[in-house]
Amino acid sequence: MMIVKTEAVVLRSTKYRESSKILALYTREHGKMSVIAKGCRGARNKFGSSLEPMSYVQAVLYKKEGRELQLLSQCDLVKAFSRVPEDMERLYAALTIVALLDKVAHPEEKNEPLFESTVAALQTINNATLNAANVLYKYEMDLLGYLGYTLNFKECVSCGAPLERVATAGLKLERGGVLCASCTGKQLTDGVVSGSVLHLLQRFQVAADIGNVMDLSLDREQRAEVRNLLYRYLRRHVEGLERLRTEAVFASVLPG
Numbered sequence: 001m002m003i004v005k006t007e008a009v010v011l012r013s014t015k016y017r018e019s020s021k022i023l024a025l026y027t028r029e030h031g032k033m034s035v036i037a038k039g040c041r042g043a044r045n046k047f048g049s050s051l052e053p054m055s056y057v058q059a060v061l062y063k064k065e066g067r068e069l070q071l072l073s074q075c076d077l078v079k080a081f082s083r084v085p086e087d088m089e090r091l092y093a094a095l096t097i098v099a100l101l102d103k104v105a106h107p108e109e110k111n112e113p114l115f116e117s118t119v120a121a122l123q124t125i126n127n128a129t130l131n132a133a134n135v136l137y138k139y140e141m142d143l144l145g146y147l148g149y150t151l152n153f154k155e156c157v158s159c160g161a162p163l164e165r166v167a168t169a170g171l172k173l174e175r176g177g178v179l180c181a182s183c184t185g186k187q188l189t190d191g192v193v194s195g196s197v198l199h200l201l202q203r204f205q206v207a208a209d210i211g212n213v214m215d216l217s218l219d220r221e222q223r224a225e226v227r228n229l230l231y232r233y234l235r236r237h238v239e240g241l242e243r244l245r246t247e248a249v250f251a252s253v254l255p256g
């Protein structure tokens with residue numbers, strides 16, 4: 001048995017029996033871990049509000065090799081991101097990020113840059129007054145990169161021709177990008193990407209920092225196209241990734 005002290009983001013929190021909760025944490029030191037917090041729902045709850053999804057916490061747990069569920073001993077809030085629930089778009093973006101990471105992350109596979117990027121994304125959403133969903137799009141593109149599937153929208157993935165001011169481009173999912181007009185005519189594609197959406201994706205791709213994409217305003221069609229496209233790339237690389245529940249829940253209430 002080993003005592004582990006680590007920063008973590010709470011990805012999921014489920015009630016268990018009368019007084020406990022089972023949580024999925026994304027930790028800085030050990031990647032995703034499942035833990036049980038005992039006695040956290042009674043009057044003597046020592047965990048406070050630190051067990052809510054999206055919370056950024058400092059956790060202490062007892063880790064036993066080969067055990068699927070580790071015991072959470074202490075959990076202190078570092079940051080609650082309490083402004084996220086103030087509007088639907090922020091809530092949607094933040095909940096989708098934690099739900100997605102929960103699906104994508106393998107147990108105990110450490111990835112510190114991904115941890116940092118998750119915290120930065122939630123922080124940016126917490127502060128966003130506009131375009132919070134942009135953080136989600138940028139996060140998803142970065143996430144694919146961390147998984148080893150970096151997307152490229154700047155050049156044709158077949159011949160390398162630069163893609164500037166094109167009217168449309170052919171989608172090529174297996175190559176992680178799009179095709180120029182000439183290659184689109186010669187190869188099978190997975191659909192068409194409009195020039196305006198391609199331009200947006202290029203802006204997301206080159207943004208060094210997650211906060212650099214906040215000034216881009218997407219209209220309803222562009223959002224739908226970007227969403228759909230990133231999802232198709234994700235589903236190609238993440239086994240068993242179905243439509244996330246947040247997508248269905250928020251589809252009707254998000255602003256155009």
Ligand SMILES: [Zn+2]
Nearest residue numbers: 156159180183
């Ligand atoms: Zn080409």
